[in-house]
Amino acid sequence: MIKVQGLYHSYTHTDVYAVKNVSFEIAPGEIFGFLGPSGAGKSTTQGVMTGLLPLQQGAVQVAGYDMRLRQRELFNKIGVSFEQSNVYSKLTALENLEFYGKLFDVPTLDPMSLLHLVGLNEVARNKAGTFSKGMKHRLTFVRSMLNNPAIWFLDEPTTGLDPAISRKIIEIVKGKNAEGTTVFLTTHNMQVADELCDRIAFIIDGEIKLIDSPRNLKLQFGEKIVVVDHRVDDTTKREQFSLVKPDDMARLQTLLQTGKIEMMHTKEATLEEIFIQVTGRGLL
Amino acid sequence: MQKLWTTFVKDARLSYQGIYFYMEIGMAIMFVLVMLFAVPENFDRTQTFYALVEIEALKGELSELVVDGGDYQVELVDSRPALEQALAANRSAAGIHVRLEGQRPVLDLVLQGHESESMKALLRSTFEGAMASQLPGYVNRTTVVSLESTPARLSDRVNILPIYLVINVAFMGLFIIAAYVFLDKEEGVIKAFAVAPVQVWHYLVSKIMIMALMAVVVSTIVVISLVGFRINYPLLILVILTFNVFGSVLGLLITSFFDSMTKAMGALFFTIFVLMFGGFSYFMPWFSPAWIRLLPSYPMIFSFRELLLEQGDVAYVLRNVGLFMALSLLLFIYTNYRFKKTLTV
Numbered sequence: 154m155i156k157v158q159g160l161y162h163s164y165t166h167t168d169v170y171a172v173k174n175v176s177f178e179i180a181p182g183e184i185f186g187f188l189g190p191s192g193a194g195k196s197t198t199q200g201v202m203t204g205l206l207p208l209q210q211g212a213v214q215v216a217g218y219d220m221r222l223r224q225r226e227l228f229n230k231i232g233v234s235f236e237q238s239n240v241y242s243k244l245t246a247l248e249n250l251e252f253y254g255k256l257f258d259v260p261t262l263d264p265m266s267l268l269h270l271v272g273l274n275e276v277a278r279n280k281a282g283t284f285s286k287g288m289k290h291r292l293t294f295v296r297s298m299l300n301n302p303a304i305w306f307l308d309e310p311t312t313g314l315d316p317a318i319s320r321k322i323i324e325i326v327k328g329k330n331a332e333g334t335t336v337f338l339t340t341h342n343m344q345v346a347d348e349l350c351d352r353i354a355f356i357i358d359g360e361i362k363l364i365d366s367p368r369n370l371k372l373q374f375g376e377k378i379v380v381v382d383h384r385v386d387d388t389t390k391r392e393q394f395s396l397v398k399p400d401d402m403a404r405l406q407t408l409l410q411t412g413k414i415e416m417m418h419t420k421e422a423t424l425e426e427i428f429i430q431v432t433g434r435g436l437l
Numbered sequence: 438m439q440k441l442w443t444t445f446v447k448d449a450r451l452s453y454q455g456i457y458f459y460m461e462i463g464m465a466i467m468f469v470l471v472m473l474f475a476v477p478e479n480f481d482r483t484q485t486f487y488a489l490v491e492i493e494a495l496k497g498e499l500s501e502l503v504v505d506g507g508d509y510q511v512e513l514v515d516s517r518p519a520l521e522q523a524l525a526a527n528r529s530a531a532g533i534h535v536r537l538e539g540q541r542p543v544l545d546l547v548l549q550g551h552e553s554e555s556m557k558a559l560l561r562s563t564f565e566g567a568m569a570s571q572l573p574g575y576v577n578r579t580t581v582v583s584l585e586s587t588p589a590r591l592s593d594r595v596n597i598l599p600i601y602l603v604i605n606v607a608f609m610g611l612f613i614i615a616a617y618v619f620l621d622k623e624e625g626v627i628k629a630f631a632v633a634p635v636q637v638w639h640y641l642v643s644k645i646m647i648m649a650l651m652a653v654v655v656s657t658i659v660v661i662s663l664v665g666f667r668i669n670y671p672l673l674i675l676v677i678l679t680f681n682v683f684g685s686v687l688g689l690l691i692t693s694f695f696d697s698m699t700k701a702m703g704a705l706f707f708t709i710f711v712l713m714f715g716g717f718s719y720f721m722p723w724f725s726p727a728w729i730r731l732l733p734s735y736p737m738i739f740s741f742r743e744l745l746l747e748q749g750d751v752a753y754v755l756r757n758v759g760l761f762m763a764l765s766l767l768l769f770i771y772t773n774y775r776f777k778k779t780l781t782v
Contacts, residue, residue, distance in 0.1 A: 229634045231632070233629075239625030
């Protein structure tokens with residue numbers, strides 16, 4: 154669905170690159186997360202993939218279209234939700250969607266249904282300029298769904314939203330993905346990436362450091378430790394047992410046989426911990 | 438074409454909710470009110486001369502200048518202090534003192550000090566001629582030949598209109614269209630537009646159409662208010678559209694080199710400043726060097742002038758319409774190419 158090979162991009166047209174030798178492929182129906190701190194090259198990569206930035210060096214194919222040619226028909230197949238809300242403030246929410254809907258050559262979704270989906274149906278006829286930041290963000294988000302895209306580019310889709318709305322957005326993305334939509338998700342929110350993505354790429358200083366599934370990363374970088382809360386006399390004691398050290402394994406087995414265990418869980422590494430481990434840097 | 442129409446309708450809706458549309462209308466109404474109520478149809482150009490004439494035979498001849506020229510008025514005074522007092526009271530007037538030195542008449546011009554050398558020479562010739570006509574056997578053989586094919590002139594009020602129309606139609610368009618594009622960039626909506634299956638030229642032509650609509654509405658209101666219905670309105674609208682499109686395309690081209698209004702301001706002001714030079718030759722026809730005649734504003738102003746004249750040169754106007762259409766097309770092709778590269782960068 155998406156193929157990026159040896160992508161370089163320089164804003165100054167010099168050898169100072171915002172992204173360097175970036176390569177990856179995304180299969181149809183996959184949710185691919187692009188994770189990194191601000192200025193890492195996430196938006197630049199997405200900019201080239203969506204035609205907002207010219208392809209300078211390398212090869213990029215999106216839905217079978219060569220991005221060097223920048224064919225407008227491609228935009229019937231993709232949807233782009235921007236991190237910064239960008240709607241016409243002097244038009245109503247409904248007018249915003251109706252306007253963009255008329256620009257597509259493919260059947261589009263009903264604007265009112267989309268507004269309903271993100272809880273903006275009540276304010277459909279209010280000017281977008283009167284909306285809060287979160288409401289504008291939701292409007293920007295549903296606008297990217299108008300053409301029922303086969304490939305959906307989402308840039309920080311839950312940033313600035315309250316937990317309930319964030320949950321709603323995540324469920325919508327899951328639902329569209331279940332229908333077969335391929336998703337390219339740019340975020341620095343590890344929980345969202347962890348929940349949604351089939352695979353993730355860590356990008357820092359314009360270079361991809363690692364690509365894998367969250368599960369594989371956790372297996373690879375997480376500690377093989379079990380944390381157990383158990384009763385000792387009348388108190389609860391917490392202990393850690395290694396799953397590779399024979400002594401610890403023997404003690405854990407003994408404890409299991411006593412039946413005094415209250416809680417027990419494996420200690421997985423979070424994506425954030427893995428990111429720091431891999432790149433030596435935090436996400437913010 | 439449906440996408441262009443959709444974009445145009447959206448832009449029209451945004452425009453009539455924005456400040457620029459009302460600014461244009463407001464300025465037009467203000468201009469019409471000033472022209473109708475503060476500016477006379479024709480300014481009073483009567484030149485007053487105070488004359489101290491000590492030769493009795495010339496008094497009648499000098500007084501007749503008033504009747505012949507129409508633009509002169511001679512008032513006789515009876516002493517030199519009275520002459521100087523009158524000149525001090527009326528700073529636009531000039532004075533003459535005709536006296537006898539022995540048996541010879543002598544003419545003193547008494548001036549304010551701000552008159553040019555050519556004006557001094559003209560005054561001297563006028564009054565020397567008036568005195569020479571008193572000589573026996575004097576016959577006036579002077580004939581006047583005008584090289585201009587259409588010597589008809591506009592009234593002073595209408596004479597300002599070509600300048601106003603060029604400013605309103607071409608220059609303001611250049612500035613406002615830049616403001617519209619930068620507003621879209623600022624709101625980020627240009628990025629959303631760029632990821633829709635539309636062509637860049639849809640975006641540009643829609644903006645040009647908005648500017649053209651505004652120019653036609655505003656200019657027609659002004660021209661009807663000041664000139665009435667005696668001119669060729671279909672041709673006027675064609676000229677407004679053509680010149681406005683040229684101004685808008687020029688504005689878009691300049692815009693394509695910058696990413697904010699602040700950065701583009703210098704280039705926009707410089708362009709308008711240079712184009713204003715065309716107005717110099719309009720008000721001072723003796724100053725029209727080749728470099729001014731090459732400026733787009735020069736043929737624009739004179740095309741409007743020809744349109745407003747009762748017997749204007751339609752062929753000249755149509756030639757300029759053709760020229761600007763061709764120029765606009767070439768400029769637009771380059772502008773479209775520039776925007777494809779820079780729309781979202």
